[in-house]
Each structure stands twice: as structure tokens, then as C-alpha cells.
Amino acid sequence: MRALLVGDDALLVEVSSGAEARDLHAELLRRRAAGALAVREIVPAARTVLLDGLADPARWAAELTAAQVPESTARARALIELPVRYDGPDLAAVAAHWGVTEREAVRIHAGTEFTVAFCGFAPGFGYLTGLPDRYDVPRRATPRTAVPAGAVALAGPYTGVYPRSSPGGWQLIGTTDAVLWDHARVPAALLAPGTRVRFVPVEGA
């Protein structure tokens, strides 16, 4: 673990894997809930957790690099099931990249338990991990100018669901009717860092 000072009041803690980042994020949330950590933002990402709005980042740098971070337990985290129609225009390309049939690609994707590693790109857009490394896929050579809301998509090691229509370069494998982001709802984001996710295949309507 390495702690990098960011400006005057933030700290970027770098670890060596996504799993370690998840454990560290869970530990920091525990400390904040216990009143031991006063911070404005705790932002997990691929290999880091950012603490922003921290009174004494140098002290926290020393403390966290010396800390033993326990493994986070999956059961403590919410599980969301997302119904999905595997009808995406890039499903065939993804299956070909994996060297399997489309039906098998769906079985692999729907048989995986994902975890929201972090959010970004747009409110409510989660970067979901869980597929083995061998299923990494490249981004599309040419991004689409409009990806519809609810599109289930793959890029690199991640699965994501577009909360609203936007340009995007990910490979589209399916569609969900679930509302990923609704600012009038509590919580606004269906998927938050740490949430476990399963995609449940449904027949096309």
C-alpha cells in the first residue's frame, strides 16, 4: 500500500489489486461510520481509494500504510438482480472474442456474480468486476455516438450499464429495463461501490 498526497487536503491510497481496493474502501467506510474518520469524499477506483476533504492527510498516510486491512465479506454487501435481454448488437463479436457461441457467452455472463468496483463516467454508472481475466474485451474501434439507456456493455475487465443515453465505446451485449439512476429516488443510484450484481436473462419483449 502506498499513500500519495493530493493537494493540501486529499490522499490517494494505492493498492495492488481491485480486491484490495474493495477491502480498503470497506474499511474506510467502517471507520467513517464509527466516527473515526472525518472526510468529505471516499472515492474508490480501480486500484486506489481517494480521501478528499481530509484535515490531516499526512497523518492518515502514515496510519493507513501501517494498517492491517481485513478482507471484506461478500455477505455484508447488498445483492441486486438486474433482468437483462441479451440482445446487444455486439454480443456476436464478444462471443467470437471469447471463442464461444452466443448462447455460451450469455451463460458465462449471467452465471457470474459481479461487484461494483467503483462508479464514474456518469452518475450511477458502475464499473462491475467479476469475469475472469480471460474474458477481457477491447473497446470498439469506433465509439457509438449514442448508446441507449439500459444498455449492458463490456470493456476491458468491466461490465457496465448505461444509466442514460450517451456516447460510448463499450461492446453492447444486452438491455435492461432497470432504472440505474433516479435522483428523485432514495438512493438515487441503484449500484454503489461494493454492491453485488447478478444479471438474470429474460426473454425479449
Next chain:
Amino acid sequence: MTDRALLVVRAGALTTVQDRGRPGYAHLGVPRSGALDPSAAALVNRLVGNPPDAAVLETTLDGCALRPRSMVRVAVGGAPCPVTVGGRPAAWGAPVVVPAGELLEVGAATAGVRGYVAVSGGIAAEPVLGSRATDLLSGLGPAPLADGMVLPLGAPAGPPARVDGVPQPRPPAELVLRVTLGPRADWFTARAVRDLSTRAYRVSAASNRIGLRTEGPALERARPGELPSEGMVLGAVQVPPDGRPVVFLADHPTTGGYPVIAVVRAGDLPPAAQALPGTPVRFVPVRRR
């Protein structure tokens, strides 16, 4: 319909509703947003008797024109500009009464970029995650102003400040940005770190509420490629593949993969929001507090 409302007669190039933004949701991908020049926004609120978190209007270069349905008190600050009420000159940087149906014209900035217009009672747009700020990156909050739009106003909270005016900082002729190096200065050559602090940069016309873009020498990378996405802070000096530093402002993305060579001191960001395209920029490394 209530008469606590403002008719937008001329929206201007880009006028948005702003307050202190929505910090605390970066982990969901929600930018902080809020006024780019928070001290100017707080000042105009104080001049009309609003609490500091009341929503104001943030104008860009050419002001706006508004017609209240009932008598309101307003104050215009930030970038200096001419102000008229019903065609007659009125004070800038001071409380001004606008009678019902009269036209408040906030003119083009004579210096700086962002003007702030506070109206007694505040702009009562629907809050999203506790803030009425327009976030141009993610589309949260009220839409930017358009001609003919009607903006609801809140109830006046208190009496206006007992002052006739308050001095406000002039927008800078040269933008001096104090920076602390890192977190990813090691992704750049020693020469690039030196270039950042010694070479001349200028504010690019492509700057917006997301970032202050610069023109100048490209900063040379010691390592190619992108970082795995990591959390980004306000004031981060991110260096995209073209090598020209971008200073993140209020609507910045919450995560990003381009390395951050340095971070601008929070106190130097309001002047950055007021720097016109072409303004010389100097990055000055300082020690952490």
C-alpha cells in the same frame, strides 16, 4: 402562478443556476458542481440578505436580462459589468431594487468571465441531491437558462446587508496558480516538471465549467499509457495525451485515467474561473501546508 418569479428575457451565452454544489456523492460518479467563483456568489447573496447557500445565476461573458414579476432586490458581482434597471444605470456590486415588471439588464463583462446575480429569496429551482446547481458534465440540476424561461424565486430570508458595496477582486491580467506537485508527477520527465513551472502557458478558448484548458508547451511523459481510473479532485492539473495541462473546475469528472501532475490551491481557482482566453498562466510550485 406565484408572482415570486423571474422571466428570462435574454439568457446570454451561458447562464446557469449555481449554489455550493453537491459534494459528498463523488463515489456515485456525481461531480461536485457549484459556482466557479464561490466567494463572489456568497458576496452577492449577502448583499441581498440571502443565506450563503441560496442559488444564484452564473453568467458567462455577456450577462443576461431578467424581468421580475414582483419587486425584488438583486446584486450583481463577480466579473464587473454595466447594470441597468428599466434602462437606467444601476450599481454593480451593491444591492439594487428592481420594481415588478422592470427589466434588469446585466451587461457584458468589462473584465473577467463569470458574473453572479443574486435575487432576494434565491432561485427556487428543484434541488437534486441537495443542490440546485446546474452540472454541465452530467446534466444534473436545472437546465441552463433559455430565453422565455420563468425561474421561480424563494421567499426572502432576511433584510439586505447594511452596506452599499463591497470591494471585489479584479480579474487577473496574469493568472498565477500555486500548485503542489503530485500525485502522479513521477509519470512525467524531470524536464516536464520544470517546464510546468517555468514555461509560459495561456488560457485556451476551449475552457469551460469542467476545466481550464491551457495552450503552451506539451509536458513530456516518462511513462506511456493511461493509469487505471482513479479519483480526481477539484484543482487537479490533469495532462491528457496532447500534453497541455487542464485544471479541473467544479463540473470535473469524479474519476479519470490521465495522470495528475499537480493540484492547484483551492484559493487560486476563483481567479482561474475569471481568466479570459489568452490570459497568461504561470504554475508556481509551493510546499504543502
